[in-house]
Amino acid sequence: MSNRIRHPGFAALRLSAAEAAQRIRHGMTVGMSGFTGAGYPKAIPGALAEHITARHAQGEPFRITVLTGASTAPELDGVLARVDGIELRVPFQSDPELRGRINSGALEYMDIHLGQLAEKVRYGFFGKVDVAVIEISAILEDGRLVPSSSVGNNKTWLDMADAVILEVNRWQPEALEGMHDIYYDGALPPARQPIPLVHPGDRIGEPYLSVPLEKVVAVVETDAPDRNSPFKQPDAASKAIADHLLDFLRFEVKAGRIPGNLLPIQSGVGNIANAFMQGLGESEFTGLTAFTEVIQDGMLELLISGKLALAAATSFSLSPVGIERFNEHAEFLRKRIVLRQQGISNHPELIRRLGCIALNGMLEADIYGNVNSTHTLGTQMMNGIGGSGDFARNAYLSVFMAPSVAKNGLISTLVPMVSHVDHTEHDVSVIVTDQGLADLRMLSPKQRAKAILERCVHPSYRDALGDYIERANRDSFGKHTPHLLAEALSWHERYRLTGSMLNPEAVG
């Protein structure tokens, strides 16, 4: 028996991926593991894609609904999208092949706050979950499951599914055992109780998942790495953003509005987040905590350095070097990392109670502080809202960050009106670009426009945006949130038609 499958009942269910994938049929709803390219099943989706291709060749229809934690990898979203095997995909995704098909209209995609999906499935809003396909790192002698490098919605998929396929991935570090904290609260409204968590590191559950053996239809062994993108050194714009943000936090500490060791940090994924973690590492701040979704390389280094005392998340998203660093320091990190299901890591009750400092990226913001996190030109889906809404709405401070321009200056991040709204001005405290930081707290719309124009806009767009604001203030129908509706989305339209938001006349 493999030393990763220590229970004979589970071991007896070992099948090949191709055999196991036969359990999934056309029209089914399948809950899969996976969050930010970590902990997704490595073998079943590919085998399923072959199976689907064969059925399609026979002229049979075969498409499924795929529920995950968040983004996965080419081995899941990529292969299933490529064979046209997905009818509906929920929630966050980032695979180029899948994204392309979402935006050509070839399949349906539903974006949802990452903290809400599991509970809405439990409420019955999605109907039945037919099959769960869940990567784990081991099965104990007593049948309990050691979770993998992400927890995501796995508990709910295991609980809800009629049938369960487990992938036991021996590539996953054995050191993961004991880091997870799975909260077992079965109650739905009106019987729900307070969640007994008052510090980011509180353990309120058990380190293992569990599933009745009778529901398990296959156990598949794999040995395959997570997506693990290489770490990119932060660029100049990201560093400038991180510096503005650090200065702001220093100012808030000095003003007595946040404690000297800050408040629990939530940090979105990406270059800017890593730059901010590096900045924190070089700063005077210490005794920090994180209550967040994802642990990236930057946060891992901050833990290893001791400046970050604790990080709670639902997933890792490490580079190959990051994995090595994790393995080297696994014993040290075990007491400092808690991996939770995403319904808990992103729970509004906890984010509000803890008073998180929420740091999220954005595609664009408008002069009034509305933020678009998802849609290019208002119509094309990038990835999804992720957990940004869970955190931004309930955070102590809600910060949105992006370079002031994109595509070598052809796109301005600050526009008259965003082409899609994911976060209303009510949920945005601070906007930061490489140009500077606008503190929007307690400002009226016109005051927000002034602050954003003065602090955040790239010089090549400042005159045009200032001109829009001035004319809107003069000619708008209502003067509370002045806009010229016929022109409000013209920057996007100009980009679509000319490939640039710059006004050729103004530039001329």
Place this chain on the structure above:
Amino acid sequence: MSNRIRHPGFAALRLSAAEAAQRIRHGMTVGMSGFTGAGYPKAIPGALAEHITARHAQGEPFRITVLTGASTAPELDGVLARVDGIELRVPFQSDPELRGRINSGALEYMDIHLGQLAEKVRYGFFGKVDVAVIEISAILEDGRLVPSSSVGNNKTWLDMADAVILEVNRWQPEALEGMHDIYYDGALPPARQPIPLVHPGDRIGEPYLSVPLEKVVAVVETDAPDRNSPFKQPDAASKAIADHLLDFLRFEVKAGRIPGNLLPIQSGVGNIANAFMQGLGESEFTGLTAFTEVIQDGMLELLISGKLALAAATSFSLSPVGIERFNEHAEFLRKRIVLRQQGISNHPELIRRLGCIALNGMLEADIYGNVNSTHTLGTQMMNGIGGSGDFARNAYLSVFMAPSVAKNGLISTLVPMVSHVDHTEHDVSVIVTDQGLADLRMLSPKQRAKAILERCVHPSYRDALGDYIERANRDSFGKHTPHLLAEALSWHERYRLTGSMLNPEAVG
């Protein structure tokens, strides 16, 4: 000593409103009581307005920041706006005089989720609260304060203010005593604890407010009614909306997704809300509860009839007839009504835990389910977001309702793109108009557009909206959330230019 002021220390501080108002000076931040036209100070604002007028006549500047619970009345917002005495007004308002000045740009207005204002003031984001002006209904022998017909943010204003002016209003029913539940949790992050409330009726605090006598600078006696608008019988559109909603709830109960006595109801203010309460009263539903902001006539009757077992709110908003009904049944109602501070009535932790059914009005929605609750033509403020965001984001079911047309058919409630977003499609489960109900749960954007077009749109706009959807599906840059950006806001622009959203060519 007045039988409403039973503590000699407070009684010794009795002043006229004119004398008390002198304590308020130019540039101050003043926290006033008041929520939906209930429990606002009746005398000080008018006296202050006279004082301001006199100062202005001397050529002196005199404007203040006014924080309230929510909307007040002409005697507060109206008089202060008229004399140009307001620099910044926060949050929700509905006074015509004030609204006019907000929309002419004469003063600053900041809209904020009603459940968040008190905590953001406590965080220090608004600076100091100089004076609190709070209506109460009595002062007990031991100095504790019996709150008035709304609780709102009164606890926070009393706690935070340097100086306190109390208005003791003998018009307020003595029967209010004992109905309030003021939660005394002093902890801010990182020391905050779970809120120990698991049922809408749980009492987790004390029925009284309190304030150190040393902070009180004046006690003013008044005898004046709340705003108390007359009750209007629901019109045909409101009744149709209520009927669609009742049918939907029956369907959900049958499907096993909500219990037979529903889940705690949150109901916005207005005609549709009253129609729905009447509909509930005539329905088979019983054993209901409400966890909401405001108790209107409709909800009061539902309590008196016994169908509604309990209502928790932060304020009353009754008609003159409703007040009589309340007084007649005060003893019966005392065990069935709990009035809380708005930071608790609207707390995301509690709304999520209880699984509220959130019912809110809207100005307009678009084909993808984004909702505008606040801005006419994207620029002119109506009232404010109120508590709709607190509830919609965290509710079990989030319903938005409006007649399918406004202004005798010149405005369509359903438009290609809303001109302002208060609630993103992520937070909108169901849209109801007099035409029908669209269940948007778990639908992709294109599926939502189809459901809204088929179910909610008024016949006179159906062809035009269907035509937009069809052309957007064909010609949009991205096909995930199809839009024609150059045309998306054209219905609003047409209304601004022609006084109608109807396309004259299409109408021919």
